[in-house]
Structure formats: C-alpha cells, structure tokens
Amino acid sequence: MNPKLALLQPYPFERLRQLFAGVTPSPAYPPISLGIGEPKHPTPAFLKQALSAALDTGLAAYPATGGLPVLREACAGWMHRRYGVTLDAATQILPVNGSREALFSFAQTVIDPTLADAMVVCPNPFYQIYEGAALLGGAQPHYVASDPTRNFAPDWDSVPDAVWARTQLLFVCSPGNPTGAVMPLDEWRKLFELSDRHGFVIASDECYSEIYFRDEPPLSGLEAAWSLGRKDFKNLVAFTSLSKRSNVPGLRSGFVAGDAAWIKPFLLYRTYHGGAMSPAVQVASAAAWRDEDHVIENRRMYREKFAQVTPVLANVMDVALPDAAFYLWAGVPQGFAERGNSLSADEAFAQELLTQYNVTVLPGSYLARTVDGFNPGAGRVRMALVAETAECLEAAERIARFCRSA
Numbered sequence: 001m002n003p004k005l006a007l008l009q010p011y012p013f014e015r016l017r018q019l020f021a022g023v024t025p026s027p028a029y030p031p032i033s034l035g036i037g038e039p040k041h042p043t044p045a046f047l048k049q050a051l052s053a054a055l056d057t058g059l060a061a062y063p064a065t066g067g068l069p070v071l072r073e074a075c076a077g078w079m080h081r082r083y084g085v086t087l088d089a090a091t092q093i094l095p096v097n098g099s100r101e102a103l104f105s106f107a108q109t110v111i112d113p114t115l116a117d118a119m120v121v122c123p124n125p126f127y128q129i130y131e132g133a134a135l136l137g138g139a140q141p142h143y144v145a146s147d148p149t150r151n152f153a154p155d156w157d158s159v160p161d162a163v164w165a166r167t168q169l170l171f172v173c174s175p176g177n178p179t180g181a182v183m184p185l186d187e188w189r190k191l192f193e194l195s196d197r198h199g200f201v202i203a204s205d206e207c208y209s210e211i212y213f214r215d216e217p218p219l220s221g222l223e224a225a226w227s228l229g230r231k232d233f234k235n236l237v238a239f240t241s242l243s244k245r246s247n248v249p250g251l252r253s254g255f256v257a258g259d260a261a262w263i264k265p266f267l268l269y270r271t272y273h274g275g276a277m278s279p280a281v282q283v284a285s286a287a288a289w290r291d292e293d294h295v296i297e298n299r300r301m302y303r304e305k306f307a308q309v310t311p312v313l314a315n316v317m318d319v320a321l322p323d324a325a326f327y328l329w330a331g332v333p334q335g336f337a338e339r340g341n342s343l344s345a346d347e348a349f350a351q352e353l354l355t356q357y358n359v360t361v362l363p364g365s366y367l368a369r370t371v372d373g374f375n376p377g378a379g380r381v382r383m384a385l386v387a388e389t390a391e392c393l394e395a396a397e398r399i400a401r402f403c404r405s406a
Helices: 003-007 012-020 045-058 069-083 099-110 128-136 161-166 185-198 221-227 242-246 260-273 279-290 293-314 334-338 345-357 389-405
Strands: 093-096 119-122 140-143 167-173 201-205 236-241 254-258 327-331 380-384
Touching (some): 045 279, 069 279, 093 099, 099 236, 099 260, 167 185, 201 221, 254 260, 293 389, 345 380
Parallel strands (some): 119 140, 201 236
Antiparallel strands (some): 093 254
16 A cells, blocks of 8 residues: 555544544434535536537547647636636646646646655645645645634745745645635735745645625636736646536536646646546536626625625624635634533534534534644634525524524
C-alpha cells in the first residue's frame, strides 16, 4: 500500500458518523440535515433536456481529455461575461469532472515529490481535499492562521518567509468554505507578489462564486490578475464548477482556467489519469454555462432563505450573513464549552442537537486543524442551508429552542 495513505485523516463526514454512533435522534421530529453542502434546489429543466438529447450521439465514442471545442468556448464566454477576462479557449481552459477531482489532481501535477521540504499552503479552516492532495503529492501542508475579526479569513502575514520559500502550491478558497469570506483585490495583490518572489503556483477554488448576498459579486483570482495587468495569469489557475451554480452536483462538471503554461502539463497528467468528461455531459454543460437566468433565480432563492433563517439563529448564536456561499459559520453557546466531557464544544452541540431535535450540523473542528494548540473551528458549527426555505427555517427554529434550553 502507498504509505502516504496512512497520513490521511478521516473525512469530516466519517468523523460525524462516528460522533453519532449510538445516538438515537428524537422521534418527535422528522430529520433535517444541515451537514452536507449538497445543493437541493431543482436542477434546471433545460439542462436535463440538453443532457437527454445528447445521449443519442454522445456515448458512442471515447471523449477527448481536452474537451469539446463547444464546451471550452462556452466556458471562455462565461468567464468573459462574468469577469471581463479574455481567455484562449484552446490553451487556457480545460473541462474537468468537478472542482474536487481537479483540485486534487492539479496538486499532483505541480508538486515535485523529490523535494523533501516541499510545502503546500492552505487556509485553516479549509476544504480537506487541499490537505489530502498535498500529503499524497509528497508535500507538507502548512495551515494558515485565520482572523476571527474578518470572518476567519486567512492571515497571510502570519506565514513565515521560510515557509513561503519552500512553498510549491497555495490553495485559496474564495468565497471560502466554511466561512463564506471573499478575498478583496488587495489580498490578491499580496499573493501575486509572494508568488512572483517565491515561484509558487496559486490554485484558486471558486466553486461558490455565484451564490452571494452583497451587491458586488465575488472577485475571481483571474479577474484580480487581469485588473492588475497580469493578463498571462502567471502561476495562477482558477477552478469552478456547475454543482452549486446550477444545482447539478451529480453531473460532475466544471473547468479550470488560467496560466497556459500550467494547463498544458495538467492536460498531460489528466490524459494518463483518465479524467475525460462524458461527451453528453459536455454538451449539457455548455448549455448550462451559456444560460444565466437559472443562476439568477438560484441566487434569489438562497438570498430569500438566508434572509429568513439568519435572524432566527443570530438571536441565540454568534452568526451573521456571510459574504457568499451557502453556509452559516456559527459559534455555539458558551454553555457547551463548560460540559467537561471528552467532546469539544462543537461536537457536544452537534450530538445533543441531533439527540433532542433531530437536526444535523457539522462540528467546525472537523473542518480545521489544530496548530500550536488552537483549532479555529472549535466552538463553531457549519450549517449548509441547501434545502428548501421552509425546511431550513424549521431547522433554525429547532436550533433556537435547543440553544435557549441548553
């Protein structure tokens, strides 16, 4: 067995399963899960029709790893409309089977495993694929301290120069998972300067970019680079997906875009990796990237939902409307830190909430790592408001009753 597999920690949802082992949820309430960030809004009818129509001609041939021109052009067109950037669809766009698969495999393209001191920098809290990709690629993860005063955004100034000097890859997530924080232009400028100085590659995870609550949409890494005159996107690759934007997580469709000098070796890696997307999925994906009406409606539903749910929870927890994404990153009431049992405050909160009110939330400590004795997710829980508004509101009202009685 590959010895690096032993370095991987259990995935958050496996830890959640273990936490709930032996727990009997209250039979007085039907179950509601806010645990997994899996979109539940309806898949657009036109997208299903496009997929069905493509089945007659799309399954009889092996797909090219580089993707169909029609899909690459649709992706490039969307990037131009959304961010105002101009991309060469042939050399700066690559369709992928969802951003998760691409984030992992891109790290295997970038990391040089012959360098014993190679490092991959990532936020903390974070999406665990970053850590797994680093470890299996032969690098050591460095978890960036977060700033609670800025919605747990990464504190890039906390990273020592000695770490930046050893860094080969930096994972950035904006809008962030689990916090919903969005990186402003000044932060991008800082990261570009660090990348130029030390030569590392930036992988920008942007899969939540189309669910936002402010008037100004989230800034893409490519948009930031373009506005700063970095129109070759040197050492920058962005990752995006249809899963959240179009409510099709089962389609497994996204694309990467950016520095052609990195897209080329990534395509080579994927050719051997077997990462080609089904032609039928490609045709349906092209239709999705060309349509914006369903995205506007999807965003409207999330805004309406968060506007109703957030105030209910803000009365009893440390939580506020995020910049973007579909999570609430909530601090649990102080009483749970004083339980004195073997569980952390967020674990105790999640376990007792399930027991008493049959609502599932994810402990924040499962989405972060302890560094210097501190876990930035401890004492917080992530709530994925992905179900319909009525169900999320019912969950919020149960949580409010639970907090008041704790």
